[in-house]
Amino acid sequence: MKAAEVMRFALHGLSANKLRSALTTLGVLIGVGAVILLVAVGNGTSKQIQANIERLGTNTLTVFSGGFGRFASRASGTQSQSTSLTLQDAEALADKAQAPDVYSVSPETSTSATVTYQGSSASATVTGTYPSYFKASNSPVQYGTYFTATDVNKAHDVAVIGTTLAEDLFTSAGDAVGQSVSINGTPFQVVGVLKSKGSTGPSDVNSVAVAPFTSVQDTLTGYGSVGEILVQAVSPSTTSAADTEITAILDKRLGVSASSASGSSAASRFSSSPFEVLNQTQLLSASTSSSHTFTVLLGAVAAISLLVGGIGVTNIMLVTVTERTREIGIRKAVGAPKGAILGQFLAEAVMLSAFGGVLGIAAGFIGSAFTIDGVKPVIVPSSIFLAVGVSVLIGLFFGSYPANRAASMRPIEALRYE
Amino acid sequence: MQATERAAAGQKAVIVLHGVHKVYGAGDVAVQALRGVDLKVEAGDYVAVLGASGSGKTTLMNIVGCLDVPTAGRYLLDGIDVGFLDESQLALVRRRKIGFVFQSYNLIPRMSALANVEMPLAYAGIRGSRRRERAMAALEMVALTDRAHHMPSQMSGGQQQRVAVARALVTSPSLVLADEPTGNLDTASTADLLAIFDALNRDGRTIVMITHEHDVADHAKRRVQLRDGLIIEDHRLVDLGEPPPLLASPSVAS
Known part of the structure; x- marks a missing residue:
């Protein structure tokens, strides 16, 4: 008895009851389609979150002066700690000997200001920083140029503005370059307009003005502490090393005791340190793991429908x-041997489920072509192999019981059956 | 047992039954279908098994056809003790040695006459073209080549039974078993079918046929009467070497 014969008999058996075969196939189709589509939606969500975070730059670290640390240290009786970051702290981080994995350090001082140009005005976040900020924060210019280190040293009143701000003040964003705008009354010359960025939060990230650190201190924020320090690591893989290095430097400078600084976890840092380091990589891995959980959950729901489809195969068989x-x-x-009968019914079950699986893949692909609730599904290739493999296994597993029952029948009893 | 004794010397026994018992059920509900049957059928014989309903003739036929196993006793088919065979070997024996014709035809619906006849060959692993050839030859023997592609539902009872006969013959079995083959047929179809059986026997096939009609039994060379699970009469009508008594064309002799 050849395999082709078994298949022929099985196909014949299935075609004898087309509607029933089609409905059973539909059950598997929905299951496989759901697995592929829902895993694709989960994957699409995860990809979207990753893209958002990567836009911020994966190899950057942001150092804040810590709010939590102050209370914690006061409670423990350590009163002499300095509570905010200074420009000297930022310069210390740029020390290649102590922090070899740090590529650039950009101190930031920010404030909200009103920007006006010839009668039109708009509010924007004004950030004073170093030229390295543009690269570290992944903010290239679309028109014009960046300000330079010389502009920082000489405290020139120049600014690079975001697209929303430029469009608010000028007829087109490109017109802004070379014009003079007034920021809280101080004239700044616009040297460049940033490329538009996707918004990641409630505030418009394109409604900004970026100016030299010194000039913003001169005119807007004064010579106090640095709001935050943006640190770019040499590469994404050295971000953690850079994190460790700057934590060590700042611990030393800000007089954090060895015991409280030894804790490397974010939690211990929050509770005892006067500063806090936000690692984009950590944020990325946290959100990746949460979207992974989401994908698993969706996949599990879909797997249940695949199971139901499989039970449908058993039922029909x-x-x-x-x-x-x-x-x-x-x-x-x-004279049919037991194996031939077993093979025939098993082949019927596998054909039902495998055919459903193939159609389910098609359904999954078609479904993934649409954007679902703002998420563009991204098909995971392994989910296809998994779904097809599972659907064939379902045929084998759920078909083996009925097939075995058929094969074990005594011919004399089967013949007597009416 | 005079008939078997007379033909014993030099003749090859196809069927040998020794004290075959068959009990259905157990305990209080046990039914004794066969109570010790001894039977010997030589190659080329044409045996009619007669008996009232409940006499055990179908049980006997199922045991002879390897569809059922005796509760006690031995059964040798072509010298092989069937009791020692496992399920797959029994399937092989059914496929190789026995052709079965049932009262209710037992064709598979939704399969053409040709496909039904081809089926035993498919299980024997014979290739497509060769299989078709042999199936068509078998259909020719029952004069149904023109109905090869008809479904069983499109054929009369007599035609369906002839397809069943073709299916039984397609593997060239040494033994043809027929369980009341004419039970559902009209007179004309019965005559056609018995003519086929007569011709088969003339060509050397061993035939064992169950019937309860005496005019059907008249076609056989030997008549075995069953009652309550025992053989009560075993009567030879025609010698083993002779052609069947009612063969349609008397000019042909083996």
Whole structure:
């Protein structure tokens, strides 16, 4: 008995009851389609979050002066700690000897200001920083140029503005370059306009003005502490090393005791340190793991529907075996070996589920072509192999019981069955 | 047992039954279908098994056809003790040695006459073209080549039974078993079918046929009467070497 014969008999058996076969196939189709589509949605969500975070730059670290640390240290009786970051702290981080993995350090001082140009005005976040900020924060200019280190040293009143701000003040964003705008009354010359960025939060990240650190201190924020320090690591893989290095430097400078600084986890840092380091990589891995959980959850729901489809296969195969008891008896009487009967019914079950699986892949692909609730599904190739593999296994597993029942029938009893 | 004794010397026994018992059920509900049957059928014989309903003739036929196993006793088919065979070997024996014809035809619906006849060959692993050839030859023997692609539902009872006969013959079995083959047929179809059986026997096939009609039994060379699970009469009508008594064309002799 050849495999081709078994398949031929199985196909014949299935085509004898087309509607029933089609409905059983539909059950598997929905299951496989759901697995592929829902995993694709989960994956799409995860990809979207990753893209958002990567836009911020994965190899950057942001150092804040810590709010939590102050209270914690006061409670523990350490009163002499300095509570805010200074420009000297930022310069210390740029020390190549102590922090070899730090590529650039950009101190930031920010404030909200009103920007006006010839009667039109708009509010914007004004950030004073170093030229390295543009690269570290992944903010290239679209028109014009960046300000330079010389502008910082000489405290030139120049600014690079965001697209929203430029469009608010000028007829087109490109017109802004070379014009003079007034920021809280101080004239700044616009040297460049930033490329538009996707918004990641409630505030418009394109409604900004970036100016030299010194000039913003001169005119807007005064010579106090530095709001935050943006640190760019040499590469994404050295971000953690850079994190450790700057933490060590700042611990030393800000007089954090060895015991409280030894804790490397974010939690201990929050509770005892006067500063806090936000690592984009950590943020990325946290959100990746949460979206992974989300994907697993979706996949599990879809797997249940695949299971239901599989039970449908068993159900129909049991009906088929009962209905064709007499046929089984006849086949056995003319000399069909047990294996041939087993093979035939198993092949029928596998064909049902495999056919459903193939159609389910098609359904999954078609479904993934649409944007679902703002998420563009991204098909995970392994989910296709998994779904098809599982659907064939379902055929084998859920079909083996009915097939075995058919094959084990005594010919004489099967023939007597009416 | 005079008939078997007379033909014993030099003749090859196809069927040998020794004290075959068959009990259905157990305990209080046990039914004794066969109570110790001894039977010997030589190659080329044409045996009619007669008996009232409940006499055990179908049980006997199922045991002879390897569809059922005796509760006690031995059964040798072509010298092989069937009791020692496992399920797959029994399937092989059914496929190789026995052709079965049932009262209710037992064709598979939704399969053409040709496909039904081809089926035993498919299980024997014979290739497509060769299989078709042999199936068509078998259909020719029952004069149904023109109905090869008809479904069983499109054929009369007599035609369906002839397809069943073709299916039984397609593997060239040494033994043809027929369980009341004419039970559902009209007179004309019965005559056609018995003519086929007569011709088969003339060509050397061993035939064992169950019937309860005496005019059907008249076609056989030997008549075995069953009652309550025992053989009560075993009567030879025609010698083993002779052609069947009612062969349609008397000019042909083996």
